[in-house]
Amino acid sequence: MAATVTRFETPDSVMTLDLRTPEGQSYVENLRRRDVSELGPSNRLLVVDTTAALSEHHEWFERLAMLPQVDAVVLVAVGAIDLDGKGPSLRTPSALANVGVTVWVGDGAGVPWQGGSRRPGAGRGDAGVEDLLTALRFPLVFDKVFAEVSEMPHQAANPGLAVDYATVEPAMMRALKLRALRQLVATGVAARQHDRESAELASVVRGAAERDAASLRPGSPLHDAMTTAQSRVGAAARAMDALRGFSGLLGGVHRVVLARLAEAGEAVTRHHKATTRALEDVDSSLAEGYPSPAELVEQGLPSPAPVNSVELAESLRKAVVAELAGGRTLPGLADQARGLGNQLGAARSLVVAESVDAEIRSWIGKLLKPPAFRLWPSPVMHLLPVVFVTCLLAAWLPGLRWWPAVGLGLLWVLAVALLFHRAPGVQDARIPLAATVLVAVASGAAGTFFPPLPSFGLLITIGVLVVLVAVAVGSVVAVWNHAVTTWADEVPVRRAARANRLLVEQVTRTIEERWTPSDRNRRLADALLVIAGAIDAVVEVFGDVISDRREHHDGVTLSVDSSAGLAEVLHHDLVAITLEVLRPSFDEISSRTPLSGDSQRSLLRAQELVAEYNDHLDHAGLRELPPFVTDDGPRRRLAAALWQNSDASRRVLSLTARSLMTQLCAAEDIRLLQADGTVVVHFASSDMDLPPADGGVVIRTRGDAVGAIRLTPLVNRIVQREVHVVAPGPEGDAG
Numbered sequence: 098m099a100a101t102v103t104r105f106e107t108p109d110s111v112m113t114l115d116l117r118t119p120e121g122q123s124y125v126e127n128l129r130r131r132d133v134s135e136l137g138p139s140n141r142l143l144v145v146d147t148t149a150a151l152s153e154h155h156e157w158f159e160r161l162a163m164l165p166q167v168d169a170v171v172l173v174a175v176g177a178i179d180l181d182g183k184g185p186s187l188r189t190p191s192a193l194a195n196v197g198v199t200v201w202v203g204d205g206a207g208v209p210w211q212g213g214s215r216r217p218g219a220g221r222g223d224a225g226v227e228d229l230l231t232a233l234r235f236p237l238v239f240d241k242v243f244a245e246v247s248e249m250p251h252q253a254a255n256p257g258l259a260v261d262y263a264t265v266e267p268a269m270m271r272a273l274k275l276r277a278l279r280q281l282v283a284t285g286v287a288a289r290q291h292d293r294e295s296a297e298l299a300s301v302v303r304g305a306a307e308r309d310a311a312s313l314r315p316g317s318p319l320h321d322a323m324t325t326a327q328s329r330v331g332a333a334a335r336a337m338d339a340l341r342g343f344s345g346l347l348g349g350v351h352r353v354v355l356a357r358l359a360e361a362g363e364a365v366t367r368h369h370k371a372t373t374r375a376l377e378d379v380d381s382s383l384a385e386g387y388p389s390p391a392e393l394v395e396q397g398l399p400s401p402a403p404v405n406s407v408e409l410a411e412s413l414r415k416a417v418v419a420e421l422a423g424g425r426t427l428p429g430l431a432d433q434a435r436g437l438g439n440q441l442g443a444a445r446s447l448v449v450a451e452s453v454d455a456e457i458r459s460w461i462g463k464l465l466k467p468p469a470f471r472l473w474p475s476p477v478m479h480l481l482p483v484v485f486v487t488c489l490l491a492a493w494l495p496g497l498r499w500w501p502a503v504g505l506g507l508l509w510v511l512a513v514a515l516l517f518h519r520a521p522g523v524q525d526a527r528i529p530l531a532a533t534v535l536v537a538v539a540s541g542a543a544g545t546f547f548p549p550l551p552s553f554g555l556l557i558t559i560g561v562l563v564v565l566v567a568v569a570v571g572s573v574v575a576v577w578n579h580a581v582t583t584w585a586d587e588v589p590v591r592r593a594a595r596a597n598r599l600l601v602e603q604v605t606r607t608i609e610e611r612w613t614p615s616d617r618n619r620r621l622a623d624a625l626l627v628i629a630g631a632i633d634a635v636v637e638v639f640g641d642v643i644s645d646r647r648e649h650h651d652g653v654t655l656s657v658d659s660s661a662g663l664a665e666v667l668h669h670d671l672v673a674i675t676l677e678v679l680r681p682s683f684d685e686i687s688s689r690t691p692l693s694g695d696s697q698r699s700l701l702r703a704q705e706l707v708a709e710y711n712d713h714l715d716h717a718g719l720r721e722l723p724p725f726v727t728d729d730g731p732r733r734r735l736a737a738a739l740w741q742n743s744d745a746s747r748r749v750l751s752l753t754a755r756s757l758m759t760q761l762c763a764a765e766d767i768r769l770l771q772a773d774g775t776v777v778v779h780f781a782s783s784d785m786d787l788p789p790a791d792g793g794v795v796i797r798t799r800g801d802a803v804g805a806i807r808l809t810p811l812v813n814r815i816v817q818r819e820v821h822v823v824a825p826g827p828e829g830d831a832g
Contacts, residue, residue, distance in 0.1 A: 178769075261804070332360070378393055463588060634703050
């Protein structure tokens with residue numbers, strides 16, 4: 098078996114000229130050489146005429162044959178050929194000898210006939226001349242018939258025909274189309290079955306709000322205020338830490354700690370004011386356009402990031418396509434787009450800044466003017482029992498007489514004086530010093546009244562004295578650390594560091610989330626509102642269509658169970674209409690021009706597309722791809738459902754020259770056919786995947802039919818070329 102060869106139809110059209118009608122006759126009568134453009138771009142001409150009028154219309158055939166763009170003419174001559182009672186005779190016009198062939202079709206519906214047999218079958222044929230004309234209007238079928246008949250004697254043949262159609266019932270299509278419209282524009286409870294909100298649009302918004310790397314401009318006022326505050330707060334925290342311990346007690350940090358705290362307070366105040374001003378200006382600039390971005394850049398903010406309008410438009414288009422493909426209703430999608438657009442930029446920058454402002458006001462005074470460093474009465478009063486005990490023991494030591502008690506008492510007085518001297522701020526040490534002296538003298542005097550301890554050696558006595566001195570020093574350092582810790586808890590250095598950090602974070606977040614992407618967010622918000630308006634226009638037009646028609650079903654069903662595939666095609670087409678309405682909006686978004694949101698334009702475009710789609714369904718049918726639809730997947734699936742298990746289609750494509758077909762002639766005219774040299778032309782819809790059984794050529798068409806045309810030559814004696822001699826004249830010269 099030979100391999101199957103598939104030829105696909107070219108886009109060139111076939112012009113049909115029916116000379117049996119007044120319109121066709123008037124057209125040719127008025128045709129002149131100078132009017133060749135009226136014929137259109139096609140070089141194929143299908144002429145239909147009656148056998149009785151062929152001679153009368155010879156001049157018209159000449160005019161057609163002389164048109165420069167005409168390369169091929171197929172003349173379908175309809176009627177009896179025994180016109181004068183002298184026997185059958187088909188007189189073909191000589192004017193078409195070089196450019197045309199003749200296909201003769203007898204009167205009536207034709208008869209069943211197996212090619213080569215002498216007698217036709219019983220009954221009437223199930224194909225007619227209109228089926229033949231439909232097939233010949235396919236360009237490649239036309240070309241094949243023209244080529245085959247051109248090789249036959251006298252370029253004439255009689256056709257046999259078998260055809261099967263896979264069509265969609267109009268009633269079912271109307272019902273499912275109305276249902277698809279209602280699903281797309283459903284709202285409320287009805288929308289819950291169809292509206293499956295996804296994250297496609299939301300993901301576009303999140304993607305647009307992704308943080309861009311941004312920082313304050315070095316050397317700017319805001320950057321200087323931030324870095325100064327960080328530095329001063331850090332210096333104050335280090336000074337506070339340096340106060341602790343023995344080194345803090347003996348060192349000189351007490352002389353600068355108050356200055357460091359004041360500097361930190363002033364720096365945080367300046368930073369807060371600069372941040373508040375910047376955030377207020379960001380809000381004002383984004384909401385009202387003032388101050389200008391250039392002024393904010395002068396304060397220290399970076400320039401807003403540029404907008405990639407093309408990328409933005411493509412992201413939105415893909416998101417809308419994905420949403421609609423996922424089953425979204427148009428009102429639901431419009432509401433989501435409108436809500437996301439309104440949310441962009443709604444949050445104010447000052448929320449954190451205002452909370453920090455209230456906190457700063459509550460403690461900034463304690464940083465600028467710290468509270469007093471308290472030593473008396475607590476914690477120095479806690480030293481007095483230790484002073485009493487240590488001086489008492491020093492006076493009681495044997496062998497050293499009175500001077501250890503005096504020395505240790507003097508050490509205590511000096512230690513207390515050191516505490517008050519190292520304390521930040523002005524301290525009154527008179528009462529604490531007097532109390533220390535009094536306790537030391539009292540404890541030393543009391544030690545003289547006790548019986549002396551037995552002598553246990555000078556070294557042990559000195560060791561005990563050293564321990565008493567260490568206790569005194571340790572107690573003083575502990576009291577100092579306690580006083581420093583208590584004071585540090587009252588001085589808000591940590592709060593200042595936290596407030597400074599919050600201000601920095603708020604500025605950074607505002608830059609990254611609102612300021613740097615501000616132009617992009619503004620463009621995205623406007624784009625979402627434009628999309629929502631365009632979808633609203635589509636909803637309005639679809640709603641008008643629903644209002645004008647009511648859903649009905651007259652009981653007619655499809656030949657196969659293809660309603661699911663049909664519903665998919667209709668939904669796909671309506672989504673394609675929506676996307677086509679949105680296309681100018683996406684084009685506008687991808688440009689750098691301001692967005693107008695012309696809903697009237699979208700409304701008119703939607704009305705125009707719906708009218709074009711209805712016209713397409715009426716004339717080209719559902720199987721034909723509309724101009725605005727690019728994805729033919731649903732139609733291919735529908736075609737598979739329509740063609741599957743189609744025994745009739747397989748039978749048609751397996752027909753040969755000897756198979757039973759409808760021969761388009763009367764039963765008595767079968768004797769006029771010459772079976773030798775018969776050719777069969779097979780054609781089928783391009784969405785059908787059923788090759789012919791004999792592996793021949795299948796011409797793919799854009800129609801909804803599968804068929805076989807059997808071209809049978811006529812016996813030589815009945816075909817005559819009729820020659821007319823026309824005297825030259827003005828009109829003849831012109832024609």
